[in-house]
Every structure is written in structure tokens, then in C-alpha cells.
Amino acid sequence: MESVHIAHVGEYIGQEVKVHGWLYNKRSSGAVLFLIVRDGTGFIQAVMAKGQVPDKDFAACDRLTQESSLVVRGTVRADRRAPGGYEITVTGVEPVSVAEEYPISLKEHGVDFLMDHRHLWLRTPRQVAIMRVRNEIVKAIRDFLDEREFVLVDAPILTPSACEGTTTLFETDYFDAKAYLTQSGQLYMEAAAMALGKVYCFGPTFRAEKSKTRRHLTEFWMVEPEMAWVDLDGDMGLQEDMVSYVVQRVLQRRAKELAALERDTSKLEKVRPPFPRISYDEAVETLRRHGVEFEWGNDFGGGDETILAEEFDRPVFVHGYPTACKAFYMKPDPDRPEVCLSADLLAPEGYGEIVGGGQRIDDPELLARRIEEHKLPAEAYKWYMDLRRYGSVPHSGFGLGIERTVAWICELEHVRETIPFARLLNRIYP
RNA sequence: UCCCUGGUAGCUCAAUGGUAGAGCGGCCGGCUGUUAACCGGUAGGUUGCAGGUUCGAGUCCUGCCCAGGGAGCCA
Incomplete structure (x- = not known):
């Protein structure tokens, strides 16, 4: 039988x-x-x-x-x-x-109770559907990058210092020295791109920020492609191709799961290139037109992102952010140094920023100055400076947040359901 | 860190300052096509914790703890 x-x-x-x-x-x-x-x-x-x-x-x-x-x-x-x-x-x-009396009934439960029983909650039809969609998204990303001849290069998780030096990191003891859990593999990908051309890393990242919103986890997964000889325009092109490919793959292969999640798939059908591209300046104008008092130079909040995304029926790029509110390595626009060659990709339906990326500084003098301006330890960034000293080239990349992407594609209220065992500000169990 | 809301049975919730209750789950019984099955019975409580007001507090007041939502923060 x-x-x-x-x-x-x-x-x-x-x-x-x-x-x-x-x-x-x-x-x-x-x-x-x-x-x-x-x-x-x-x-x-x-x-x-x-x-x-x-x-x-x-x-x-x-x-x-x-x-x-x-x-x-x-x-x-x-x-x-x-x-x-x-x-x-x-x-x-x-x-x-024979199971003991099972805590999770077929009736309704509260979030706290379900999160306490995440190991059992995972067995329910809805959670099974989400995990299968997540798997499809991850596989689609890998297939897409593989087809385009990107090389998977694993970045370290234990790092000697902050990638950007600003945000809060989880500190750990490394044989009586301090080490930190990575918040991005990007800097290492820049090194790898100079060796292999087109590379990406895919792994967990850690942020010790006390964020308490539906879009934040303290441990989450990112895919970070990095390309030598590619400018911001090419960078955005790859992003829209990749995101479109992922969405269409899920529609094609996980229709059953999306139906179980009662996802309105007509909105996902529209996710095809090209994506609209608006400048930071235009975004500020749009916000002001909607009655938001917004000062040029600030970063957008969650509500601002929703207003901008609602203008379009597919993800939208916002490029040319003020240099001051982006990371130290972002290349300034040569015609207008107060803005940089960066771009964020905002998902529709209020899901906010799913990608952040841009072109990196390739000029050694400028990079050295930025490291100094940001009061970063020069010694720790010596290897990063070397990438500019030995055959520097224009290069770009981006980081896509897996959980925010899953939440968007599954139309979930909160990212805590997109990862098997969420790590949140107040939760590290189970 | 701040603002708002909440915490009552295993779970989801109700209870005008006056005897703590229902549905589900559990247990016992019934039913030959059920669809979160249904029907009858039954057990199940330190009302988050500590104080206070009151003849009397689940209910009002103060502090604390925990959770949810949001803000800030956040490639």
C-alpha cells in the first residue's frame, strides 16, 4: 500500500x-x-x-x-x-x-496567546499558507539572481563594528573583545562585487532599535545584491525586474495559498515593470499637496510613505534623497551634491519601504572625508577604503526586506506572521 | 522613551459600586453525512500584582507589571 x-x-x-x-x-x-x-x-x-x-x-x-x-x-x-x-x-x-488537551482551538485567539504558542500556531492552515508563500518568495529571488549570473556570497554575521555606525547594534562578547551582530552585509558585498562582478548575500540581520510597529522585527532577513559597473539607474532596473518576477511567480505557483489568505490578487497582477520613479523633491511636493507639513531634508515617516505609495498602482521608487539623511557611503549627485544617488522602493497598499539602495561612493578622498564626518573609526574601515584604492569602479546595490515583502504579498497586518519565530522588542519566546 | 487602549474560567468575551456568567475547549451521554456539526448534562475563578476609598470593589482612585495599537527611532 x-x-x-x-x-x-x-x-x-x-x-x-x-x-x-x-x-x-x-x-x-x-x-x-x-x-x-x-x-x-x-x-x-x-x-x-x-x-x-x-x-x-x-x-x-x-x-x-x-x-x-x-x-x-x-x-x-x-x-x-x-x-x-x-x-x-x-x-x-x-x-x-494521543495529544494532550490542545491549547489552540478552532475558535478565535488573541495575538499574545498565539505568539506564546507560535510553535503550535504554525500548524494552522493560515500560517502554513504564509510559510509556503515565504518559501516561494525566497526561492524566486534566488532563481532570479541565479539566472542573471549573480554569485551568492555569504556575509559574516559577527562583525567588528557597525556598518554605518549610527543605529543600535546587538553587542556580544568575542573572546573578551566586543563584536556585533550584523545589520547589513552590504559593505562585504562591495568587496565581493570587486572580485566577482555581480554578487548577493541572503541572511539574517539584526537591529537593536526599540521599534514597536507592524513593520519592524529585531531579527529579519534581507537579500542584498551588489553590482560593479552599475549606476543608480541600472540598480533600479534590477529591482523592478526582481520584484515583478517574485510577485508573478507567487501568483503563478502559490495561487492556492493566496486564496486561503483571501488576498486580492488583482492588485498583484499589476506589479510589472516599469515602476514609477519620483524624486525626493517631487515626493515632498506630493505630501504638501496632501496637506502634510513637511520640511525638505527630513526622512519620510510611515504615514508619509503610505500617501506616496497610494498615488500609484505598483511599487514606486523615490530617488535623490538628501545626502544628509542617508548613509555615509551614498554617492552624492554630481550635479547637486545636497542629494544623493539613492532610491527607496515603496510597496503599495501601505506596506512601506521594502527596498533601500543606491550608488556607492567610489572616490577615495570623498569616502575618507565622509568616514571622518560621521565620526567612524578609520581603522575599522581601512579594508573598505582599500576597495577605492585598488581599482575603484562605479557600483550599486540594494537591500530587500524579506518579511515586509511577504507581508505585502500576503496582505498581512503585521510582519510577525511572516517569519516562523519572530523576534520583537518584547519577545524572544518561543 | 512618549501617547492611547486593555488585562475576568484553558481560550474568546459579558457582568448599573450590590449573589462572578456565556460560548468554545475538557469530561459524561445522545445522534449513520458532519463541514468552526448539533443536542443534553457536568467540572472549571486569588477578576494581572500591591495599596487605597466605601457598609460593600471585577467595577472608583494611586503605583507597578504585562500585552495590543500608534509615535519616535529605523538603508
């Missing part, structure tokens, strides 16, 4: 199969027992009638609790009444482990 995953039972109509899974729910009508079984690939109802299986088996199943593990044997049958289209007529059931 063949063991099958629920997602594939449709290929076994009329055959007797084995399904290994967990009891999601159970209903009974006296002499008929309905077992709703899940195995991670799907859900299926197994129907068991008294008299058609040994009484001992029937009684044992009647006692099974929610989330008990079991092996069901039975014949696959197409049934219009079944939500998935198929049912199993049980010929035998082997309980594996």
Missing part, C-alpha cells in the same frame, strides 16, 4: 493508500466518525462508519484528541461535498500519539 501526501491523493482515486498526519478536527454522528486529517501538504476528511472497521479501531478513534498523530489507511474517493474534492473511506487507523 502506498504512503501518499494529502496534496497528491487525487492521483490515487479508487486505490487504498496510507496517510501519515495529525488530527485537525473530529466530528461524529453516532455511528459515523469524520476525521479531518492534515499532513502539512493539505487537509482531507477521512470517513469511518461503525461496522465497516473493527469496533476496537472505531472506539480508539472516537477517543482521539485534536492534534493526535495517526496513520490512516483507506480508499480515496472524489466527493463533491469535500472542500478539497476528495475523501478517504477508512479501512483502518493506527493512532501514533
Whole structure:
């Protein structure tokens, strides 16, 4: 008898199969027992009638609790009444482990309770759908970059100093010296781009900021491509191609999951290049037109980003930010040094900044001056300066936040559901 | 760090300053097609913690703790 995953039972109509899974729910009508079984690939109802299986088996199943593990044997049958289209007529059931009283019911729960039980919450249909979409997004990014001949170069997680020196870092002890958890692999990617041309890193990043919003995690994942010989324009071109590719791939391959999440896919269909590009100056004008009192030189807040994004039906680039409010390595616009060759990509529907990127300073003198102006330890950035001393070239890159992208594509309220085990300001359990 | 809201049964919630309750889950029983099944019964409480006001506090006051939402912060 063949063991099958629920997602594939449709290929076994009329055959007797084995399904290994967990009891999601159970209903009974006296002499008929309905077992709703899940195995991670799907859900299926197994129907068991008294008299058609040994009484001992029937009684044992009647006692099974929610989330008990079991092996069901039975014949696959197409049934219009079944939500998935198929049912199993049980010929035998082997309980594996009877679960204790399960904390998560099929009724509503509060966020705090669910987060405390994240290890079990992950088993519910909605969370399973989100994890599958996340997986598809990650795979699509890797496939896209691979097709374009980017090389995956892993950046270190333990770093000797801040990449930008400003934001708060998680400090750790490194054999009696201080080390920090990385907040970006970018500087290392710049080194790698000078070796390999087109590279990217993909890994966790850590920010010890006390941010308490639906868009922030203290530990999150970023993909950071970096390209030698590419300017800001080429950088934005790659971003719109990549984001469009990812969205279309998810629409194509995860339609079932998006439907389970009740995602309005018509809005995602529109995500195709080219994306609109507006300058920081135009963005400020737009905000003022909407009645926002905005001073030139400030960075945008969450509400500002939403107003800007709502002007368009696809993600929008905002480029040419004031040099003063961006990182030290951003290349100033040669025609207008008060703004820099940077660009943020704002997702539609209020999801805010999903990408930040730009062209890096390639002039050694200017970079040295910036490091000094930002009061960064020159010694720690000696290797970074070397990249400009030995064959400097124009180069650009960006960082895309995985969780914000997942939240947007899945249309979620909060990024805490986009990562298996979220790390938040007040949460490091489970 | 600041502002707002909340904390009552395992969970989700109700209770005019006057006997702490319901639904779900648990347990016991019933039902041969249930779809978050349904029906009957039953157990289940230091009302976040510490003070205070009052004849009487889940309810009002003060402090603290925790959570949620937002702000700030944030490639």
C-alpha cells in the first residue's frame, strides 16, 4: 500500500493508500466518525462508519484528541461535498500519539496567546499558507539572481563594528573583545562585487532599535545584491525586474495559498515593470499637496510613505534623497551634491519601504572625508577604503526586506506572521 | 522613551459600586453525512500584582507589571 501526501491523493482515486498526519478536527454522528486529517501538504476528511472497521479501531478513534498523530489507511474517493474534492473511506487507523488537551482551538485567539504558542500556531492552515508563500518568495529571488549570473556570497554575521555606525547594534562578547551582530552585509558585498562582478548575500540581520510597529522585527532577513559597473539607474532596473518576477511567480505557483489568505490578487497582477520613479523633491511636493507639513531634508515617516505609495498602482521608487539623511557611503549627485544617488522602493497598499539602495561612493578622498564626518573609526574601515584604492569602479546595490515583502504579498497586518519565530522588542519566546 | 487602549474560567468575551456568567475547549451521554456539526448534562475563578476609598470593589482612585495599537527611532 502506498504512503501518499494529502496534496497528491487525487492521483490515487479508487486505490487504498496510507496517510501519515495529525488530527485537525473530529466530528461524529453516532455511528459515523469524520476525521479531518492534515499532513502539512493539505487537509482531507477521512470517513469511518461503525461496522465497516473493527469496533476496537472505531472506539480508539472516537477517543482521539485534536492534534493526535495517526496513520490512516483507506480508499480515496472524489466527493463533491469535500472542500478539497476528495475523501478517504477508512479501512483502518493506527493512532501514533494521543495529544494532550490542545491549547489552540478552532475558535478565535488573541495575538499574545498565539505568539506564546507560535510553535503550535504554525500548524494552522493560515500560517502554513504564509510559510509556503515565504518559501516561494525566497526561492524566486534566488532563481532570479541565479539566472542573471549573480554569485551568492555569504556575509559574516559577527562583525567588528557597525556598518554605518549610527543605529543600535546587538553587542556580544568575542573572546573578551566586543563584536556585533550584523545589520547589513552590504559593505562585504562591495568587496565581493570587486572580485566577482555581480554578487548577493541572503541572511539574517539584526537591529537593536526599540521599534514597536507592524513593520519592524529585531531579527529579519534581507537579500542584498551588489553590482560593479552599475549606476543608480541600472540598480533600479534590477529591482523592478526582481520584484515583478517574485510577485508573478507567487501568483503563478502559490495561487492556492493566496486564496486561503483571501488576498486580492488583482492588485498583484499589476506589479510589472516599469515602476514609477519620483524624486525626493517631487515626493515632498506630493505630501504638501496632501496637506502634510513637511520640511525638505527630513526622512519620510510611515504615514508619509503610505500617501506616496497610494498615488500609484505598483511599487514606486523615490530617488535623490538628501545626502544628509542617508548613509555615509551614498554617492552624492554630481550635479547637486545636497542629494544623493539613492532610491527607496515603496510597496503599495501601505506596506512601506521594502527596498533601500543606491550608488556607492567610489572616490577615495570623498569616502575618507565622509568616514571622518560621521565620526567612524578609520581603522575599522581601512579594508573598505582599500576597495577605492585598488581599482575603484562605479557600483550599486540594494537591500530587500524579506518579511515586509511577504507581508505585502500576503496582505498581512503585521510582519510577525511572516517569519516562523519572530523576534520583537518584547519577545524572544518561543 | 512618549501617547492611547486593555488585562475576568484553558481560550474568546459579558457582568448599573450590590449573589462572578456565556460560548468554545475538557469530561459524561445522545445522534449513520458532519463541514468552526448539533443536542443534553457536568467540572472549571486569588477578576494581572500591591495599596487605597466605601457598609460593600471585577467595577472608583494611586503605583507597578504585562500585552495590543500608534509615535519616535529605523538603508
